[in-house]
Amino acid sequence: MGDDEIQAASGGVIVESKEWYISAYAPEGVPTSDHLKLRSVPISLAVDSIPDHHVALETLLISVDPYLRARMTGTEDGLYMPQYNLNEVIQVSGIARVIESKDSNYTKGDIVKAFLPVAEFAVLPSNLLVRKIDPTPGISLTDYLSSLGTPGFSAWVGIEVVAQPKPGSNVFISAAAGGVGMYAGQLAKLKGCRVIGSTGSDEKVKLLKEELGYDDAFNYNTETSFDDALTKYFPDGIDVYLDNVGGEMLEAVLNHVNKHAHIALCGMISQYNKVWTERYGVRNLLNMIGKEVKMEGFLILSYLDRFPDFTKDMESYIKQGKITCKHMIYYGIDSFLESLGSLFSSSNIGKVVIQVKPLH
Amino acid sequence: MGDDEIQAASGGVIVESKEWYISAYAPEGVPTSDHLKLRSVPISLAVDSIPDHHVALETLLISVDPYLRARMTGTEDGLYMPQYNLNEVIQVSGIARVIESKDSNYTKGDIVKAFLPVAEFAVLPSNLLVRKIDPTPGISLTDYLSSLGTPGFSAWVGIEVVAQPKPGSNVFISAAAGGVGMYAGQLAKLKGCRVIGSTGSDEKVKLLKEELGYDDAFNYNTETSFDDALTKYFPDGIDVYLDNVGGEMLEAVLNHVNKHAHIALCGMISQYNKVWTERYGVRNLLNMIGKEVKMEGFLILSYLDRFPDFTKDMESYIKQGKITCKHMIYYGIDSFLESLGSLFSSSNIGKVVIQVKPLH
Missing domain, CATH: 3.90.180.10 (Medium-chain alcohol dehydrogenases, catalytic domain)
Incomplete structure (x- = not known):
């Protein structure tokens, strides 16, 4: 108009x-x-x-x-x-x-x-x-x-506030080329982590590795077993997982977690379209005891007091060209x-x- | 001899x-x-x-x-x-x-x-x-x-260090008449919580209510639905769950958690005797996002630096008659x-x- x-x-x-x-x-x-x-x-x-x-x-x-x-x-x-x-x-x-x-x-x-x-x-x-x-x-x-809205803030809260990976931590991010995942991976890289992402096409694998700075990435649609994929991409285990998909991938991650791993539950897009009784049943929560894993669900509404900190961080990263937006x-x-x-x-x-x- | x-x-x-x-x-x-x-x-x-x-x-x-x-x-x-x-x-x-x-x-x-x-x-x-x-x-x-050994220390770490219920919190403890459960419930009562336990016989329900100071208890073997039982015993929802059983009860709890509930995973005795692929699949982990639940597995070996604090607390409670041992x-x-x-x-x-x- x-x-x-x-x-x-x-x-x-x-x-x-x-x-x-x-x-x-x-x-x-x-x-x-x-x-x-x-x-x-x-x-x-x-x-x-x-x-x-x-x-x-x-x-x-x-x-x-x-x-x-x-x-x-x-x-x-x-x-x-x-x-x-x-x-x-x-x-x-x-x-x-x-x-x-x-x-x-x-x-x-x-x-x-x-x-x-x-x-x-x-x-x-x-x-x-x-x-x-x-x-x-x-x-x-x-x-x-x-980057400055819901997905960027979700990624920032998940990485900076909830999961808090350390430099050198092995970080896994699912739906890595999605709105939240692409920022989460870049934020984790800025903290000095080794970051691997899963995504749904070879084109997006390429994007993650070549444009978004992921250390590596895989196409979950072409892996015969999530478990085998995680064995391959995380020879030293997973320290931090930002979960955007839930279900079978979350279960596979729990077979590869390191001692005191931290799982931030941001979303479970593989499960939204099912009534709860039809959702994927995660069978290996017992691993959370042996590995002393912390798993935490979060909603950004509870972190609105941190929005100014996030905005300051993210605007600075964008202006410095440290964050790529797709x-x-x-x-x-x-x-x-x-x-x-x-x-x-x-x-x-x-x-x-x-x-x-x-x-x- | x-x-x-x-x-x-x-x-x-x-x-x-x-x-x-x-x-x-x-x-x-x-x-x-x-x-x-x-x-x-x-x-x-x-x-x-x-x-x-x-x-x-x-x-x-x-x-x-x-x-x-x-x-x-x-x-x-x-x-x-x-x-x-x-x-x-x-x-x-x-x-x-x-x-x-x-x-x-x-x-x-x-x-x-x-x-x-x-x-x-x-x-x-x-x-x-x-x-x-x-x-x-x-x-x-x-x-x-x-009380002064593994079960007492597990209960103390679960309640005092991991879950940290507040006075007035609604606390649920499974295997409540077991080694860990019976101390955990009493420790939570000493913190001023409302404490409900699940256990496997009517005799133990009686014990929990009449001797161990639980506010209420139920026999999971005679409940037709764990979900209905939790609806009945937790009209205001669950703030803290100390899990000793895992599986179906953990799933039921996740349908009754309050905002920011804390689940301390101490054991999963219902799942130990199965290979992991045969264990109960928990289908409603998505609730952990909506309710922003924190779930944390722990082993007491990681808390040995707190053993002197625990011993001091527990010996004092025992001598004052504040902890009953069965x-x-x-x-x-x-x-x-x-x-x-x-x-x-x-x-x-x-x-x-x-x-x-x-x-x-």
Whole structure:
């Protein structure tokens, strides 16, 4: 939407805004068009129709993250996330441009990070805006949803706060080319660790080794046994594991842990699409006693007091070129269902983001 | 053995000493007479036959603990304990009387705690003796293998160092009437927690509630569902779980944990008698993320620097009558196999000990 159009819109135009809502819960499997539907609704962007302390927004970027899946099962299972209400528009983290403001802190043209509906336009209370984003050389808008957003913060908390590998530690990261994994591996390398990643394609193995600085990586889809793979890649055992997948890989890791290993449970994407009784049963937790392993689940919401420390660290790394960011960009609001599904295949590389509108 | 006999023995008599050795590993199931065998061997207790820095001992008490099972599988699986060598006499923690000494630190008649063979007599290097035991009012010899020994120390480390429940915490302890469980529950009560135990018979439920101070207890053998039992006994959820059983009960607990719950893995007696691939698969580890649970396996060997603190605490509690000790005493060296097997049934109450000889 160009300036002219914004003018027109804020001057009284009612726009048609496409938005994604949940029409049925999906307790199992990858959500499909049976569960997530697109509709078009009229939204008035007329200045007179916007309540005080509200802003009218045009969505630019939408962050597509695995945790969203856990809000669509219909039960507060596993991740204990609050469920979306049926017929409610899906809420996500995103970047938007202010096109009309009834809050003195925001003016037309401001770029903001916010909890947004998966929609082209929205009128929101300004207290749902997370921050205003000022253009910073070397930092792209997408970075704010990626290295400086949920995935980067998850990686930072997992490595710097929870698992705390030491220089020389043998670190394993699953879903290593995913949003969290790619930053976690780079942060561990910056701490002087030996870092190995697992991922779902040969292309991503190459990326991890050649662009993201991993010491080595393997394609779990072509390994006949996870156990054999870990024997090969960790001849000295595993000191720290950042788990993004759960299930069979977690079990295999527990057969290769060193004394006092630390396992940070960040996500279990291999298990989200199953009801809990159908999830993979991990049979070797007894190893945790003999090896005195600590396993810890975490959610970044509990570490928000560390967000400024993280931001300082990560911005510095980005500006110094010490962190490489890979994004998988989908274009247009229509791509939401496809982009969400891509998280559960081996198809995407890096952080999945939808670019809803041109950024300039 | 009376003084006259000791005199006779140390004067040059060769005694027949019955001892238990391992003739075959038992990868699965409860070890039987196919694996553990009794034999009688001649031992010279003649003073001239005892090397320097050695002592001749008459065994009084033997500690029978679940971890012994893990040394009989033939593989360093799960608990990663060193395996007994085939045809080797089983080594345990025990109490013995010195009947001859070639070490100036020990004299005939001293009572010592030591790592002993499961045998009636032994000649050992004196550096295998753990400590000399002076008679202390209010503390029995059995206590040194129980409240003041491995089970008491395991309970203390699990509660005081690893899990650290707070006053008012909801604490669950499995195998609550076993060697570790009974002390763990009492220690948690002394910290002001609400403590519930699971155990294998109605008689032991009664013991836990009426003698060991548990707030409540249930018989897992008569509950149709562990999940339902935990719903009933933990309406406010579980903050701390000291796990002595593993498997299905651990899974059930993970459906009832509160935010930031702490699970201390002390043992998994329900799983020891199976090869790892046949062990119970825990399907709901994903809950550890949503509830941000910390699960930690521990071995007391890593906490030996805290043994003096533990001893001071526990001796004080015992003398003040704040800790009740229950022992299941088997009599005679012949009972070793039966007493070991009792650990894996619901039959024993409290710490299992063999009294090999009369204590006076």
